[in-house]
Amino acid sequence: MQQYDPHFIEEKWQKIWDKNDIDLMQPDNEKPPYYVLEMFPYPSGDVHMGHVRNYSIGDVISRYKRMQGFNVLHPIGWDSFGLPAENAAIKQNSSPQKWTYENIDKQRASLRRLGFSYDWSRVVITSDADYYQWGQWIFLKFWEMGLVERRSSPVNWCPDCNTVLANEQVLGNDGHCWRCKTIVEKRELEQWYFNITSYADELLEDLDELKGWPERVKQMQANWIGKSTGANVVFTLCDENGNATDETITVFTTRPDTLFGCSFFLLAPEHPLALRLSKGTEYEAAVNTVRLSVEKASSVEREMTERDKNGAFTGRYVINPVSNQAVPIWVSDYVLMEYGTGAVMAVPSGDQRDFEFAKKYGLPIPPVVVSKDDPLLAELANQTDTRLLDVPWDEAYTGSGFMVQSGEFTGLAGGKDSEGSSAVINWLSERGLGSASVNFRLRDWLISRQRYWGNPIPAVHCKHCGIVPLPYEDLPVILPLDLDVTAGESLADHKEFCEVNCPLCRQPARRETDTMDTFTCSSWYYLRYVDAHNKSLPFDGDTADKWLPVDQYIGGIEHAILHLLYSRFFTKALRDAGLLGSTGARSLLQLGEPFKNLLTQGMVKLDGETMSKSKGNVVPPEDMIARYGADTLRVYILFMAPPDKDLEWSQEGLEGIWRFLNRAWRSVYDLLGECVVDSENNVLSIYDQDLTSADADLRGQDLNRDIHRVIGKAKDDIERFNLNTAIAAIMELLNSVSAYIKLPRELRNEELCRRAAEALTLLLAPMAPHIAEELWCVVLQNERKGSVHAQAWPAHDPSQAQATMVELAVQVNGKVRARITVAQDANEAEVRTEAQAAVATLLDNAEPRKIIVVGGKLVNIVV
RNA sequence: GCCCGGGUGGUGGAAUGGCAGACACGGAGGUCUCAAAAACCUUUGUCGCGAGACGUGUGGGUUCAAAUCCCACCCCGGGCACCA
Numbered sequence: 001m002q003q004y005d006p007h008f009i010e011e012k013w014q015k016i017w018d019k020n021d022i023d024l025m026q027p028d029n030e031k032p033p034y035y036v037l038e039m040f041p042y043p044s045g046d047v048h049m050g051h052v053r054n055y056s057i058g059d060v061i062s063r064y065k066r067m068q069g070f071n072v073l074h075p076i077g078w079d080s081f082g083l084p085a086e087n088a089a090i091k092q093n094s095s096p097q098k099w100t101y102e103n104i105d106k107q108r109a110s111l112r113r114l115g116f117s118y119d120w121s122r123v124v125i126t127s128d129a130d131y132y133q134w135g136q137w138i139f140l141k142f143w144e145m146g147l148v149e150r151r152s153s154p155v156n157w158c159p160d161c162n163t164v165l166a167n168e169q170v171l172g173n174d175g176h177c178w179r180c181k182t183i184v185e186k187r188e189l190e191q192w193y194f195n196i197t198s199y200a201d202e203l204l205e206d207l208d209e210l211k212g213w214p215e216r217v218k219q220m221q222a223n224w225i226g227k228s229t230g231a232n233v234v235f236t237l238c239d240e241n242g243n244a245t246d247e248t249i250t251v252f253t254t255r256p257d258t259l260f261g262c263s264f265f266l267l268a269p270e271h272p273l274a275l276r277l278s279k280g281t282e283y284e285a286a287v288n289t290v291r292l293s294v295e296k297a298s299s300v301e302r303e304m305t306e307r308d309k310n311g312a313f314t315g316r317y318v319i320n321p322v323s324n325q326a327v328p329i330w331v332s333d334y335v336l337m338e339y340g341t342g343a344v345m346a347v348p349s350g351d352q353r354d355f356e357f358a359k360k361y362g363l364p365i366p367p368v369v370v371s372k373d374d375p376l377l378a379e380l381a382n383q384t385d386t387r388l389l390d391v392p393w394d395e396a397y398t399g400s401g402f403m404v405q406s407g408e409f410t411g412l413a414g415g416k417d418s419e420g421s422s423a424v425i426n427w428l429s430e431r432g433l434g435s436a437s438v439n440f441r442l443r444d445w446l447i448s449r450q451r452y453w454g455n456p457i458p459a460v461h462c463k464h465c466g467i468v469p470l471p472y473e474d475l476p477v478i479l480p481l482d483l484d485v486t487a488g489e490s491l492a493d494h495k496e497f498c499e500v501n502c503p504l505c506r507q508p509a510r511r512e513t514d515t516m517d518t519f520t521c522s523s524w525y526y527l528r529y530v531d532a533h534n535k536s537l538p539f540d541g542d543t544a545d546k547w548l549p550v551d552q553y554i555g556g557i558e559h560a561i562l563h564l565l566y567s568r569f570f571t572k573a574l575r576d577a578g579l580l581g582s583t584g585a586r587s588l589l590q591l592g593e594p595f596k597n598l599l600t601q602g603m604v605k606l607d608g609e610t611m612s613k614s615k616g617n618v619v620p621p622e623d624m625i626a627r628y629g630a631d632t633l634r635v636y637i638l639f640m641a642p643p644d645k646d647l648e649w650s651q652e653g654l655e656g657i658w659r660f661l662n663r664a665w666r667s668v669y670d671l672l673g674e675c676v677v678d679s680e681n682n683v684l685s686i687y688d689q690d691l692t693s694a695d696a697d698l699r700g701q702d703l704n705r706d707i708h709r710v711i712g713k714a715k716d717d718i719e720r721f722n723l724n725t726a727i728a729a730i731m732e733l734l735n736s737v738s739a740y741i742k743l744p745r746e747l748r749n750e751e752l753c754r755r756a757a758e759a760l761t762l763l764l765a766p767m768a769p770h771i772a773e774e775l776w777c778v779v780l781q782n783e784r785k786g787s788v789h790a791q792a793w794p795a796h797d798p799s800q801a802q803a804t805m806v807e808l809a810v811q812v813n814g815k816v817r818a819r820i821t822v823a824q825d826a827n828e829a830e831v832r833t834e835a836q837a838a839v840a841t842l843l844d845n846a847e848p849r850k851i852i853v854v855g856g857k858l859v860n861i862v863v
Numbered sequence: 864g865c866c867c868g869g870g871u872g873g874u875g876g877a878a879u880g881g882c883a884g885a886c887a888c889g890g891a892g893g894u895c896u897c898a899a900a901a902a903c904c905u906u907u908g909u910c911g912c913g914a915g916a917c918g919u920g921u922g923g924g925u926u927c928a929a930a931u932c933c934c935a936c937c938c939c940g941g942g943c944a945c946c947a
Contacts (some may be wrong), residue, residue, distance in 0.1 A: 220942050226943080251947080253947060336945075339947075343947095439946075639876095641875070650874085653874090653888045655888085659902095663902095682901080684902055686904095724886085725877070728886035729885095731887075732886070735886090809882040811928080816882050819882085852928075857881055857882075858928090
């Protein structure tokens with residue numbers, strides 16, 4: 001008998017698989033396509049346990065699906081543009097590309113060493129020109145579609161990374177940079193945007209279609225998109241007596257039903273009107289103070305003073321369009337310039353913030369929507385004019401109720417999206433004073449970065465023509481590699497790169513030197529894999545529509561908003577792109593959603609912290625592979641926890657998996673009748689000589705049953721991603737085998753032995769591919785049937801997974817008091833009689849009130 | 864504040880409303896050995912010598928039966944948050 005030598009067999013089979021192309025997707029295959037994808041790695045160093053987990057899960061799915069008869073596409077690549085490469089280059093006095101490609105080589109070697117079944121013919125590396133040029137192509141396509149804009153607005157600036165960030169890249173309460181954790185600043189800058197907001201509604205609506213996504217992720221995206229329904233209401237500027245001017249200000253509100261309760265009006269301090277209205281008046285100084293305090297405050301300071309609302313009166317008024325009263329205009333720091341119109345109708349009785357502000361500055365708080373349980377309702381039931389000024393409440397009432405003091409609307413149901421709201425909206429619409437409206441929290445995606453190691457934005461600044469997109473023929477814009485970042489050089493210092501002629505007027509012009517956010521690269525890589533070597537398009541539409549959506553996408557929850565939202569946007573935009581542009585008759589893509597099923601794998605932590613290169617708490621898999629081999633490590637990390645749960649890394653238990661694989665190895669030999677020995681030739685096969693052929697029959701039945709049961713359970717578990725319990729089930733089968741091989745050889749059923757050995761091997765194949773292959777091809781001598789990974793998943797017969805005799809628990813009043821063994825198909829009357837007999841002494845002749853029989857499980861006798 | 868997860872032995876974790884703790888790790892004891900390792904066997908939720916009692920964050924409820932369903936609450940993790 002050969003000893004289990006993981007290093008020898010793992011290296012041997014990796015070479016053979018590679019030579020035979022067993023992991024490549026077969027384009028012409030008739031089998032149904034299945035696309036399984038793990039989020040591609042960032043080459044920040046060598047792989048760590050988080051990667052091992054992510055890619056082990058994906059590998060099990062891909063191998064399992066292959067055994068289920070699918071033509072599987074399982075590709076890999078690298079998300080290799082980005083700031084860490086630049087920082088590392090500066091630190092190591094090297095270059096970003098050297099660092100990046102060395103890391104890719106290291107990671108590739110590690111992934112190969114782990115035996116993942118990737119289609120290595122389709123590798124996508126985002127910093128390769130033959131990939132990123134298509135990112136530029138898509139940029140131009142988006143430009144054609146009106147999805148690209150360059151504009152000036154307040155942006156997030158990371159002082160450490162020296163670049164702007166998208167809203168999605170600013171995290172936490174304190175507003176820190178997603179990459180370096182530095183607190184970001186606000187700056188007013190001209191930047192490039194993708195108009196993701198034009199897809200806001202669709203991005204939200206289509207979440208409902210994503211049945212295979214975790215609820216949590218959909219919730220997070222819905223939160224982020226933040227849709228509010230309500231109305232725009234037009235207010236007219238007036239003097240303090242209510243004499244109208246011809247100037248209007250529009251506000252957005254989710255509560256048009258409370259419009260009668262609007263007793264003052266608010267502008268964001270940065271609002272241009274705020275300054276203008278108070279200019280040259282006695283109020284100017286106070287308004288300015290509020291404005292300056294907001295401008296200076298960083299997000300941290302804003303956090304600290306969060307609930308403390310400050311404001312100032314502007315000296316001017318607007319007319320409340322329904323009550324015709326003049327209400328004062330204030331500025332306040334709690335009104336955000338970025339949301340809605342930067343102006344708010346304040347209804348202090350119906351909004352807690354307005355309530356606090358009104359209390360602080362002594363402004364009126366008339367009730368307009370009153371709870372049905374509030375005594376105030378009876379008092380005001382028929383009150384149509386605004387009479388009572390301050391509500392007797394301690395806080396605003398934001399729930400639903402009935403409208404009071406609201407003219408003709410008095411008595412209607414009030415609340416969010418209520419009857420009263422619709423009535424007020426209709427009334428306003430008829431008079432041109434407002435309309436139903438929707439607002440989103442989602443902002444456009446700021447995609448330009450003032451960094452070198454990224455995809456150049458294909459545009460030119462021309463003195464005569466303005467900002468000009470490059471024509472498609474001028475692509476690619478190659479990122480120059482002869483730049484010395486260690487000397488502080490940036491793209492703007494690279495003369496040959498910057499000096500170009502304007503594509504329109506042919507005059508000398510300057511090339512755009514910002515690069516695109518790395519997230520633009522990762523927003524469509526899954527499309528490139530299906531047609532990775534296409535030289536004329538980013539991908540072929542027919543091929544993409546055949547393979548996509550990705551059947552199973554696997555990655556970390558940290559991308560719930562960032563990457564997963566951007567990718568959905570790209571897919572939708574690309575779907576709409578072909579219909580407009582120069583790609584010909586066919587739409588580029590039919591598909592609207594890229595990922596059909598999503599598994600968000602939990603993070604691998606060390607001492608409660610996520611493992612990552614930047615935190616320096618990475619556990620490399622090398623030592624463990626060196627000691628136990630890749631199979632042991634793979635099975636271990638899958639066995640530790642269900643895939644979607646976070647996991648605290650610990651090496652305790654790794655040894656147990658090593659023992660498990662060794663035991664499986666020896667058991668297969670034993671099942672084949674070989675004498676099992678250890679490395680020092682001590683005989684390990686121990687047969688129990690006292691066993692009879694009757695024992696052999698019973699154990700044979702047990703083993704046969706477990707073969708069928710475990711094949712079924714492992715299948716169900718893998719399909720539900722309960723990979724830990726799938727492994728536990730295989731361990732149970734092995735335990736059953738161990739019991740059987742206690743039988744002396746002459747008592748064993750040879751056919752059963754072979755069936756058990758093959759089942760064990762096939763079930764192990766997705767998780768521990770190398771040992772399974774060696775057992776299959778060499779030990780079981782099945783080489784002529786081909787690789788274990790080309791076999792069909794073993795069949796099972798559920799009827800044979802049932803025991804003929806089953807043990808039932810007998811409960812009296814819900815407590816287990818006895819056990820009986822009955823035939824699996826015993827009828828209920830028999831079971832009742834036997835159960836009662838078993839607990840007769842306890843029942844003490846009392847007549848049972850009720851007997852519940854749960855098939856195959858228990859009997860409960862209620863007395 | 865709003866919205867999601869989660870809370871089960873010493874540990875990781877199992878349980879379509881039906882015997883809580885599968886499968887492992889760790890511990891204890893044993894076999895083999897001059898000895899050790901490996902392997903194998905027994906045992907291992909808590910309390911109790913025992914019969915037995917108690918046990919899934921807390922308190923109630925529904926049910927013949929609750930880790931699982933309902934109500935209230937506590938704790939941990941995550942997302943959003945002065946979004947009108």
